[in-house]
Amino acid sequence: MNNQATKRDVILEAQHLRKEFGGLVAVADVSAKIYARTLHSIIGPNGAGKTTLFNLLSGTLPPTRGQVIFKGKDITHLPPHKMAHLGLGRSFQITNIFPNLTVLENIRLSAQAVGGDNFKLFHHYTRYHAYSEKAQRVIARVGLQGSELALARNLAHGQKRKLELGIMLASDPQVLLLDEPTAGMSSEQVPELLAILRQIMEEDDKTIVLVEHRMDMVMSISDFITVMHQGKVLAEGTPGEITANETVQKAYLGALYGDLGSAA
Amino acid sequence: MSETTDNVKGTSTKQRTSNNPLLIWLKKNWGTLLLLAGLILFPYIFSLISGTPVSEGPPKFWQGQFIVIFIMAVYAMSYDLLLGYTGVLSFGHAAFFGGGAYAMALFITHVAPNIISSYRITLGSVNVTEAILVLVGFVLAVGVSVVLGLLFSAVSARVKGAYFAMITLAMAEAIHILSKATDFVEWTGADEGLHGVPIPAWINPTQFRLRFYFVALAFAVIMYLVTRRIVNSPTGRIFVALRENESRVQMIGYNPAVYRSIAFIVAAVIAGLAGGLYALWTMSATPTMTGSGLTMDALIMSILGGIGALTGPMLGAVLMEFLGHFFYQWFGARWPLVFGVIFIALVIFLPYGIVGTWQLRSRQVQQGWRRLLRPLRIEKQSE
Numbered sequence: 013m014n015n016q017a018t019k020r021d022v023i024l025e026a027q028h029l030r031k032e033f034g035g036l037v038a039v040a041d042v043s044a045k046i047y048a049r050t051l052h053s054i055i056g057p058n059g060a061g062k063t064t065l066f067n068l069l070s071g072t073l074p075p076t077r078g079q080v081i082f083k084g085k086d087i088t089h090l091p092p093h094k095m096a097h098l099g100l101g102r103s104f105q106i107t108n109i110f111p112n113l114t115v116l117e118n119i120r121l122s123a124q125a126v127g128g129d130n131f132k133l134f135h136h137y138t139r140y141h142a143y144s145e146k147a148q149r150v151i152a153r154v155g156l157q158g159s160e161l162a163l164a165r166n167l168a169h170g171q172k173r174k175l176e177l178g179i180m181l182a183s184d185p186q187v188l189l190l191d192e193p194t195a196g197m198s199s200e201q202v203p204e205l206l207a208i209l210r211q212i213m214e215e216d217d218k219t220i221v222l223v224e225h226r227m228d229m230v231m232s233i234s235d236f237i238t239v240m241h242q243g244k245v246l247a248e249g250t251p252g253e254i255t256a257n258e259t260v261q262k263a264y265l266g267a268l269y270g271d272l273g274s275a276a
Numbered sequence: 277m278s279e280t281t282d283n284v285k286g287t288s289t290k291q292r293t294s295n296n297p298l299l300i301w302l303k304k305n306w307g308t309l310l311l312l313a314g315l316i317l318f319p320y321i322f323s324l325i326s327g328t329p330v331s332e333g334p335p336k337f338w339q340g341q342f343i344v345i346f347i348m349a350v351y352a353m354s355y356d357l358l359l360g361y362t363g364v365l366s367f368g369h370a371a372f373f374g375g376g377a378y379a380m381a382l383f384i385t386h387v388a389p390n391i392i393s394s395y396r397i398t399l400g401s402v403n404v405t406e407a408i409l410v411l412v413g414f415v416l417a418v419g420v421s422v423v424l425g426l427l428f429s430a431v432s433a434r435v436k437g438a439y440f441a442m443i444t445l446a447m448a449e450a451i452h453i454l455s456k457a458t459d460f461v462e463w464t465g466a467d468e469g470l471h472g473v474p475i476p477a478w479i480n481p482t483q484f485r486l487r488f489y490f491v492a493l494a495f496a497v498i499m500y501l502v503t504r505r506i507v508n509s510p511t512g513r514i515f516v517a518l519r520e521n522e523s524r525v526q527m528i529g530y531n532p533a534v535y536r537s538i539a540f541i542v543a544a545v546i547a548g549l550a551g552g553l554y555a556l557w558t559m560s561a562t563p564t565m566t567g568s569g570l571t572m573d574a575l576i577m578s579i580l581g582g583i584g585a586l587t588g589p590m591l592g593a594v595l596m597e598f599l600g601h602f603f604y605q606w607f608g609a610r611w612p613l614v615f616g617v618i619f620i621a622l623v624i625f626l627p628y629g630i631v632g633t634w635q636l637r638s639r640q641v642q643q644g645w646r647r648l649l650r651p652l653r654i655e656k657q658s659e
Contacts (some may be wrong), residue, residue, distance in 0.1 A: 016338055017334075035513055041496060065382075091526075091531070092342070092526045092527060093525075093526045093527075093529055093531045093532070094529075095529070096527065096528050096529030097529050102527060103485055108521065108524045108527065109521065109524065110516075110517055110520035110521050111520060112520055113516065113517070118511070120513075120516065121513060121517050121528065122528040122529075124513070124514075125528045125529035125530050126529055130510055130511060130530065130535075131510075131538075132509055132510045132511060133505075133506050133509050133511050133512070133538075133542070134502075134505055134506070134509060134510050135509055136505065136509065136512050137508055137509055137512070137606065140510060153506045156369060179524075179528060180528075182528075183528055183529055195348060242609045244623070
């Protein structure tokens, strides 16, 4: 972990990002550096602007101000379909798959997208073995063996999240942006997915940016953590530093009580 | 021990499969081949049964019915490429068909005679000028279709769903109005349409019905094979992905607008070719061929047969032409009323169309078998 952290090459950077929805400022001014080959978590209580920040980083929403720099290139206004080709994979909070295609085909299509055989109209797609083989490897990676030929819509929720991860992996991204990948998963499935994520990062040399609501979950697997509160960066640092940080504790506790108050 | 026997078994079956690829292919496609053989022999068998010569009376009439079926099957299939595969609801498909028909008819009527009178192309000692001109007519039909397809897909990048369907309807109507505009009456015959298109004598459907029958059959078979290959190509798989989840398609790195345009152009070209052949068959091009009624025909055929499978709309076209023929005999001009009731019943009871429901059922049956056999297979592996 330390070894990776000392390398210090920034792969993704947010520069003074700001997003307003009408009068509401969802993200006020966020600058963050994501280092290559690290697992960086962005956490914060409800309404902190995490998902908005995620959408800004992933190019889903245009920022009101600021830039997103990926590998030294400004990608702020790049159309979404070009991002995958640059090596930026995204997975959203809402499960986003091809429901009536098989697991294999879901992943194969993603592998094909970056492979450059997309304009072959008169060859059978099975002739391009490389994509199916890659899909098989990805399936093994995310732990979906045995469900290759199942229709995506028939998968259990946890498996759908894994498939989503697989679709992202198949396009060989250098950076994986994930918005609450464990949302809706049962508590026994969460550690498995987190272990897979950590494994992908370490063994496949990926950078992972994780947006999470639950602080306890990311502590054990993250290299760096950015804590957001009310559209701003509240604290930044290693899990140890964050745990020790008093303002973070306060913000989280405050928000927690706030949540309880509004729920009651 | 059991492992070795298993291995031996494995290799022996492998050898059997690799030994005779032709046999495997025949086994897999016997149904299609049988159907094809049936269609090739149909005129002769029919003439034997009815006791009339092949090119007279009922055999000739039914060849005509089948020619229309073949052309309409291709047309409906091209519509399914959009509706069933790419998930685009377009109400302007007749524009492509009519565009192809008019391209062919206009060229043969107004341009081809001048060329025939001043040029002569021979292949050996055979005069192939007319044949080449017919081919040029098809090329023009393709050109017109590509332009129309691009026009339609340019709109699809901005407007979605029902709104898009409405705009395609408007665009097709514009072309329909253009086809019957009195401004071009010398060229298109306006409301009347172009009639008595001077198509080459050797393909004249009145004189050489049987010949035209085989041309139309070959056309349908080739178009089916080409379309099947396209939907199973890497690009075709993206069409299906677009139908399933457009935002996801974009997210994994495809530009949806590009692939939707390709789907549109392919569908337009196939429909345009069908239109071109239809113009040869009727020796005319009329505003009905660009009208919304024809688009509805494509929609009804697709839904009847089942969208998302190429054979579905083809079967739908067969059914609609047959039912149309017999219902007209039985119910007279009111036949669409009866057909409508049957259509509603089919949509209620077979929501995936005939082929779609059949495929679904057969898959369920297959899955049932697999479920039944699964315990056995696991035992085999663990042994």
